[in-house]
Amino acid sequence: DTEVTQTPKHLVMGMTNKKSLKCEQHMGHRAMYWYKQKAKKPPELMFVYSYEKLSINESVPSRFSPECPNSSLLNLHLHALQPEDSALYLCASSQEGTRASYEQYFGPGTRLTVT
């Protein structure tokens, strides 16, 4: 299984809502990532988890809260978002400890619209 899955595919939420994005992989990867991608732009790294611990936070606003409950799951909790947070949110994973760790595998993304 070389797949990263993400749910939901689409999400529309108001600025006062609380919602969560979910990501799952069963490749035995121990590094997981959240990216944000605006239209016609490359992905921007938000967070990196390594062995279920947060290792990189790219100065992301606190209205985005990541969580890694176990080695296969990655969540992104959303609260009090702004319209400019509307984007495609991509999850990725990679191995750790070998040269292959440089290859990141991406999920299909969640298209988020904040109204």
Added chain:
Amino acid sequence: AQSVTQLDSQVPVFEEAPVELRCNYSSSVSVYLFWYVQYPNQGLQLLLKYLSGSTLVESINGFEAEFNKSQTSFHLRKPSVHISDTAEYFCAVTRMDSSYKLIFGSGTRLLVRP
């Protein structure tokens, strides 16, 4: 710091024509190089990578890229494109000593016309 430049924002070509998508990078340390492809409304797929060894790398669907250290380039080529190759292509680098941060270029939209 590392940076990646994809000078062409869009490359229109006719079906069965050859294509080259250009990628140049800048880095004070050694890097690994990647090409990712993003089809409409989908995530990114790894197309090919250069980690070491032969400077010419190939993908299973006919794309190839050549790492040129002296010119700091990693251009992507295909001798004959198909309509289905229409997509956004991103060149990316990561430091050899730190695997987490992929630095992406701005992307090139390949538009294949019949």
